[in-house]
Amino acid sequence: xxDSILKLREHPEWLDRAARWFHEKWGVPEAAxxxxxxxxxxxxxxxxxxxxxxxxxxxxxxxxxxxxxFHDRKDLAPNVCAVYVEEDKRKRxxxxxxxxxxxADMKALGxxxxxxxxxxTGFYERxxxxxxxxAQGDGEDTPSRIYVHRA
Numbered sequence: 001x002x003d004s005i006l007k008l009r010e011h012p013e014w015l016d017r018a019a020r021w022f023h024e025k026w027g028v029p030e031a032a033x034x035x036x037x038x039x040x041x042x043x044x045x046x047x048x049x050x051x052x053x054x055x056x057x058x059x060x061x062x063x064x065x066x067x068x069x070f071h072d073r074k075d076l077a078p079n080v081c082a083v084y085v086e087e088d089k090r091k092r093x094x095x096x097x098x099x100x101x102x103x104a105d106m107k108a109l110g111x112x113x114x115x116x117x118x119x120x121t122g123f124y125e126r127x128x129x130x131x132x133x134x135a136q137g138d139g140e141d142t143p144s145r146i147y148v149h150r151a
Contacts, residue, residue: 005101008050012041018052021059025084036066046109047078051102053085053094061085061094063102069117071135076115076146083116099127107151116147
């Protein structure tokens with residue numbers, strides 16, 4: 001069970017570890033995560049945001065909220081991105097808690113509608129997300145699914 005979920009904007013001491021963790025999971029340059037996370041720390045607006053789930057002072061899951069998750073539907077914003085839970089922590093509700101925490105926090109920040117680009121089917125529906133449409137991901141050969149969550 002995760003010990004806690006942190007809002008990076010309230011815990012800047014986690015920035016370096018979080019940027020490295022997301023880079024290791026997704027292969028996106030660590031500098032790109034760091035830049036977005038630094039924007040989160042100094043930005044007065046609701047986007048971007050980053051969240052991490054901890055267990056025994058170790059990151060076991062995380063996700064972010066950015067304007068656009070690199071797809072052609074720029075009108076569907078902001079986007080939950082980089083959702084990941086360590087393989088040995090899956091099927092324990094970590095992703096559901098992260099998603100719920102993020103949606104509640106974003107609503108408190110004035111953002112009631114979120115979008116998410118994924119190839120998963122059936123997973124996000126369990127957490128109140130609804131399939132909306134397809135979108136073409138940057139550099140992808142086939143379209144992906146876009147889900148919406150309205151608080």
